[in-house]
Amino acid sequence: MLLTGCERQSAVSAEPSQSASPIRTRLLTDKQYVNTITQVFGADISESVLPPIPPIERTDGLLASGAASVGVTSDQISQIQLAAATVAQKVVDEEHRDFLIPCSPESAIAADPVCAGLFLAQTGRLLLRGSMDETRLAQLVDVASYAAEQTEDFYDGLALALEAILISPEFVFIVDSVEPDPQRPAQQRLDSYSLASRLSFFLWNAAPDDALLQAAENGELHTPQGLARAVDRLLASTRLEEGMRTFFDDMLAFDEFNSLAKDPLVYPMVTGTTLEHAREQTLRTIIDHLLVDEADYRDLFTTRKTFMSMPLAALYGTAAADGWTPYEFDDDSPRIGLLTHVSFLAANSHAVRSSPTLRGKALRERFLCQKVPDPPPDVDFSTLEENEHATTARERLDAHNSNPSCAGCHLITDPMGLTLENFDGAGIFKGIENGATLDISGELDGIFYDDVDGLATAMRNHPKLSACLVNRLYAYGTGGPVSLRYDRDSLKWLENRFVDKNYQLPQLLRELALSQAFSSVRTAESSENASIAADEPIGSPIHTAESSPSLAKTGNF
């Protein structure tokens, strides 16, 4: 996308004056739960429990957006309580108490309100993402004291009070709190603690640390310089990698790997470990390209640089050393960019064969934020049956294109999916299919090409590519789906800033975190209506036995 000088000047000028995002109440995701417990108590504590958070439904392309509407059932609350009890017991056990509790009680077999109060105030502030008021703290100290008296054990008492924090709705939900914005009369903004939480979960996928809470407490976050200082510190932290890995894992729908398996008779080389490594390979590539090299986001679709491990090397037909090592595919290799990674190819295939339609659909939905419509129920499959013994997928799918009710959608998924047909259902390169040489030419939204290199380039230069990343990051950062009614101008402004910054992710993160949209609140609608928050639909209704399994992954739940 090229902007004229005039447009560029205008784009840089200012954020739209009405930029603001809704108030959210988000359920902690399972990773946020783990990261927060790790941050406050250490990894050995967080590893002692399975995160008790229910699975969240993907909403407008992100699980993170689903967290803004998911509820918690009674059964799930009991699991949250069990996890809380386990965590609390470990924190106070003899192995951990000396370095996790900042004081020693006068007697280990009696209540000590002073020591309990010190621990609960410090820990509660980190877990609840803000200082507790005196009444709340006093209640918790009372719980600790009563329990200590009853059990004649100070630490058991403390554990029961900590357990009460860990099951409180303020811990389990990230609830935005707002206040009048002194800079913009009649407008509202997130209060300091809520802004700290939004920043921290956006960039680190964890609760604010002590320094960020301090910045909230002393008012710094509501000054331009203080906010910039805080954002720059978050961006400079090594924890940014964890935050961005989670974001891209979500955007690429890599949670599919949690239940992904290949038929061992058809793909004997593919094991659970292989698939785990495929996921990791792509995440490593993304992080290295975007955060380490600070390279152009679009080049992820044409880069031949990646990382290789031994389990993956067999699938790629190469050799590898132990562990993960940087790797670059040859210039004449068919492997180019993310679309040719085993992760993308295998996740968007069946257990027993490849699927051009699933791949084309994923390409559009994951990277271009286009929604391929649902299938019509009354589609006629007779042409597909006639093609049941076709030699290649292209021949099989020709049935779609000769049938008007199918062609509308299959023309927007199959041409690019068929270009990837040199890779089987496990992502392994195959020169021919059933003895036939494959025609991998295709077209992506008016750009015709002959091979995978052509598809990769067309994807890299697609006008929706960077807009989609901006859309997803905006939703991820502000904690819920974008609204095409309210957010359109803010998204366009942000996209222009991204272009100006040479498509560098850290710059985009900074722009978003410092934006008015990020910290200002619109109260016109308390919750977004799905009808105004959906991805842009493309084409007409689609149905195919090829496409529906991916619907199954979201359709049942």
Add this chain to the structure above:
Amino acid sequence: MRKLSRRRFLKGALDGGVVTIALPLLDIFLNDNGTAFAEGMPIPTRFGTWSWGLGMSKSIFVPKKTGPDFDLPEEIAALASVKKHINLYTNFHVFQDDAPNLCHHSGWVVLRSGIAPLTRENRPGETIDVAVARQLGNATRFRSLSATATGDVRDSFSYENGNSVNTPEWSPLRFYQRLFGDDFQNPNASTFTPDPAVMIRKSALSAVQEEARKLGKSVGADDRARLDQYFTGLRDLERRFDLQLKKPDPREACIVTQAPQDLPIGLDAGLLSTRHRMMTDLMLMAVACDQTRVFNMFYASAFSATTKPGYDKPHHTATHEEAVDPELGYQPNTSWYTRRAMEEWAYYVQALADFREGDGTLLDNAFIYATTDQSFAKIHAIDGIPMFSAGTAGGRIKTGLHIDGGGTPGCRLGFTAQQLMGLDIQSWGDKSNNTSSAISEILV
């Protein structure tokens, strides 16, 4: 926690503590007909659901005869050994009315909630098991339990509302640990010692509940509903704590086995069967131990991606792409998948029948409601959708019957089930799915 403290706590807080000796559940504890304990406490009624994907091949699934002594066409031949325990319901309809026919979605949603969904993301109302759990679930540790054989945590046909799905257990090992881990109180244990921490937890809950109430006041309506739901959940936690302070009644059939090994991920039909049987065994042991009285078992998803060795189309793909064999009159590979599902349904029913309870079995005190998502999946048909039930609900249901619904709503079975479970409802279902007509042919 120190031993001395525990004793002192019990003496102080629990008025001397409750340390009792329990005996195994022998017939002496039961009344003459085995339907109640000797002291008059009835054997509880249970409600279960079971689901399979992608319907049936009508020509080899629907028996020619109705009523008792119905024939078993080849696709359901695996049910021979459990035929006396089940009823088969055919020619019942799911109505979409003005809602779209959402492939593989409308069918199961209507049969479980009574309401046709408007979009694929839409989960209207609540599912039948949730309504029944409000009636039956208060006396047990878990109001209800859900498990899936697919290994995918997203596979559930149970929800409290549009935003709250009851998460299924998906890993045998994890399910075992949840059921029989530290928190489990064996009903047949010789002694019972209440955990002093439970009483303290209960008192601490009031402060947490207060916070939940306060927080709810500061948010919008949708979010307030979610926080209210959390508040309700905290109250249910209080109920569970109360249960933990009481000695559970002994249960004859409750014998906790060793923890199972976990299984690899995958949907190969053989692996799916193994996982289904492991999850079934765990689930039914939980029921036998009276950990729950409402339970959902999920064999395969509506878009079932089960695979058949040596065949390149998963189940759902086969339903659409496989031609109907002109000689056989059905899709042979698609039918292969349905036959595997029927074998698992037979296993499930037999497993219930194998638990002895009083002078009958667990199945005699249960009612199982089994549904699918389509009738003829190839064309996404939802009319003539097949259903099963199993069990007599305490002798109140006849079994061994094939019922022809005559095109009436499939919701009649769900309505009948809810009335059997004691729900005070006069009708169930929305628009054309609404019914106030129980299936009288099965009532004793």
